[in-house]
Amino acid sequence: MTMTAMTFRAMRALxxxxxxxxxxxxVLEAANPGARVNAPAPEFSATDSNGKTxxxxxxxxxxxxxxxTNNGCPFVGKHYGSGNMQSLQKKYTGQGxxxxxxxxxxxxxxxxVNAEEANRDTKxxxxxxxxxxxxxxxxxxxxxxxQATPHxxxxxxxxxxxxxxxxxDIPSADPSDIAHAKNYVVAAIDAIKAGQRVGVPATxxxxxxxxxxxx
Amino acid sequence: xxxxxxxxxxxxPHRNPMLQSYRPGNPMPRPRHxxxxxxxxxxxxxxxxxxxxxxxxxAVAAPDAPVLVRARMVAETSTLQRGKSSWLAVxxxxxxxxxxxxxxxxxxxxxxxxxWTLPEGATxxxxxxxxxxxxxxxxxxxxxxxxxxxxxxxxxxxxxxxFDNIAIGATVSWLACEKVCVPGSETLVVALPVGDxxxxxxxxxxxxxxxxxxxxxxxxxxxxxxxxxxxxxxxQIPRAILGxxxxxxxxxxxxxxxxxxxxxxxxTVMRDRQAELTLRRSATANDRMKRLDGLLxxxxxxxxxxxxxxxxxxxxxxxxxxxxxxxxxxxLIQENSRR
Numbered sequence: 001m002t003m004t005a006m007t008f009r010a011m012r013a014l015x016x017x018x019x020x021x022x023x024x025x026x027v028l029e030a031a032n033p034g035a036r037v038n039a040p041a042p043e044f045s046a047t048d049s050n051g052k053t054x055x056x057x058x059x060x061x062x063x064x065x066x067x068x069t070n071n072g073c074p075f076v077g078k079h080y081g082s083g084n085m086q087s088l089q090k091k092y093t094g095q096g097x098x099x100x101x102x103x104x105x106x107x108x109x110x111x112x113v114n115a116e117e118a119n120r121d122t123k124x125x126x127x128x129x130x131x132x133x134x135x136x137x138x139x140x141x142x143x144x145x146x147q148a149t150p151h152x153x154x155x156x157x158x159x160x161x162x163x164x165x166x167x168x169d170i171p172s173a174d175p176s177d178i179a180h181a182k183n184y185v186v187a188a189i190d191a192i193k194a195g196q197r198v199g200v201p202a203t204x205x206x207x208x209x210x211x212x213x214x215x
Numbered sequence: 216x217x218x219x220x221x222x223x224x225x226x227x228p229h230r231n232p233m234l235q236s237y238r239p240g241n242p243m244p245r246p247r248h249x250x251x252x253x254x255x256x257x258x259x260x261x262x263x264x265x266x267x268x269x270x271x272x273x274a275v276a277a278p279d280a281p282v283l284v285r286a287r288m289v290a291e292t293s294t295l296q297r298g299k300s301s302w303l304a305v306x307x308x309x310x311x312x313x314x315x316x317x318x319x320x321x322x323x324x325x326x327x328x329x330x331w332t333l334p335e336g337a338t339x340x341x342x343x344x345x346x347x348x349x350x351x352x353x354x355x356x357x358x359x360x361x362x363x364x365x366x367x368x369x370x371x372x373x374x375x376x377x378f379d380n381i382a383i384g385a386t387v388s389w390l391a392c393e394k395v396c397v398p399g400s401e402t403l404v405v406a407l408p409v410g411d412x413x414x415x416x417x418x419x420x421x422x423x424x425x426x427x428x429x430x431x432x433x434x435x436x437x438x439x440x441x442x443x444x445x446x447x448x449x450x451q452i453p454r455a456i457l458g459x460x461x462x463x464x465x466x467x468x469x470x471x472x473x474x475x476x477x478x479x480x481x482x483t484v485m486r487d488r489q490a491e492l493t494l495r496r497s498a499t500a501n502d503r504m505k506r507l508d509g510l511l512x513x514x515x516x517x518x519x520x521x522x523x524x525x526x527x528x529x530x531x532x533x534x535x536x537x538x539x540x541x542x543x544x545x546x547l548i549q550e551n552s553r554r
Contacts (some may be wrong), residue, residue: 036498037498070417071394073395073396074390074397074398075396106330108394109394110394144352147322147323147354147355148323164498171325172325172388173390173398174398175323180460183311185248187538199529201498202472202497202498202499203473204321204472204497204499205323206323206325207323207396208323208324208392209322209323209324209352209355209357209396210323210355211394212352212353212354212355213354214352
């Protein structure tokens with residue numbers, strides 16, 4: 001069958017009205033209420049895996065990275081299995097950047113961890129975040145509009161959100177893509193350090209959906 | 216994927232002698248292949264395609280994990296004709312509760328990808344995507360296919376194709392999600408005789424193609440335009456096309472995943488001659504966008520039946536004035552839960 005014939009058939013189908021079953025559940029709401037690039041990053045207060053309260057305001061003057069994670073997500077696995085995420089954490093925390101890994105998976109969903117499990121994950125995968133924030137109710141996730149794991153945010157020394165989105169420009173679960181991908185987080189941090197504008201301030205994150213609670 | 220995955224390290228056609236068929240300026244005698252050769256070609260494919268398992272898949276899939284997606288590839292015709300296009304279908308059948316993704320996977324997920332391995336001169340067109348379903352998990356929207364999907368692609372054989380058989384390879388990669396997501400991929404092969412006469416329909420596959428085409432959105436038989444401001448994207452369509460609907464509801468599913476906030480309500484305003492659909496733009500939308508391509512879903516309020524139209528709206532100019540009351544809206548779709 002030729003393309004023309006197919007288009008023709010498709011045109012006829014218009015009058016027949018292809019039935020589209022649209023199903024979904026849950027509430028429609030704005031995905032991203034608080035976080036806007038080049039605007040002040042929303043202030044938050046969250047408990048980390050060592051029981052300490054972490055606020056954004058405490059890190060004024062420092063670059064802050066927020067990294068949404070889920071230890072069962074294959075896209076997270078791409079960046080931890082390859083050592084990519086850990087090496088970024090080590091490199092930048094070594095330069096004074098505050099790296100906050102956030103877990104917004106609700107209890108009973110993939111990636112949910114309690115404090116002890118979060119610390120065990122950090123140890124077993126050789127991760128080096130400044131802290132792991134536990135967000136089982138999804139408050140921090142919804143505040144920033146985190147949709148995927150990994151979903152990355154970079155906040156500059158004045159508390160402005162200067163990057164949000166994907167970790168890099170190759171949306172795949174294949175670790176062999178990392179070597180030739182452009183890392184947006186690296187580009188954002190390097191731009192801040194060089195006193196330049198972040199060239200790509202927003203991208204679409206790729207990965208697993210954040211496993212939020214349904215209530 | 217899990218049980219049946221293989222990932223090809225390098226399947227460039229020039230590396231595969233079985234597929235190295237014709238080089239311009241180096242005329243080759245046309246060999247007479249037999250059906251034995253077809254199986255040889257297929258066997259070569261399987262040999263070439265078996266060596267490595269993807270590390271990602273190893274990491275997530277237990278050896279006894281259930282098959283989440285079964286993949287196969289079928290041709291509409293039992294022969295292919297030189298100088299013509301023929302249709303192939305990559306059919307994915309999902310385990311109940313699982314889905315794979317549309318070209319725009321939504322806020323997360325990953326579009327199914329097909330990488331073709333074709334003899335020199337043969338070409339594959341773009342995937343013809345059926346209308347997807349929209350999934351909402353709180354604020355995260357996905358577009359995809361539960362149950363089954365057939366992705367159609369036209370493959371063209373050059374008029375000068377020197378062989379009497381062809382092996383067409385497709386490495387299909389997908390992300391299957393239920394509550395969790397598991398990536399998978401598989402290499403599929405179709406081997407067919409090639410001739411100079413009109414290709415004959417393969418009756419065994421007629422149903423797959425008929426079903427797939429019923430789900431392919433037709434092109435909109437009207438012109439659409441769009442405009443953008445700081446907060447929103449507005450799509451204008453002729454009001455006349457909604458004539459038969461008492462309370463029309465419009466929804467837009469963009470092909471590009473980075474343009475709109477998929478979870479935001481979409482509102483329709485009726486003007487004199489136009490219906491205008493307003494979408495909340497995302498932080499990643501490009502002001503200089505010239506075309507906005509996607510599916511326009513048209514339905515009557517309260518009705519389950521909907522029409523999906525393939526719309527390519529052209530830029531009507533970027534408006535400097537912000538919209539008045541842009542999102543004072545109801546959710547556009549009456550979310551009818553099947554789950």
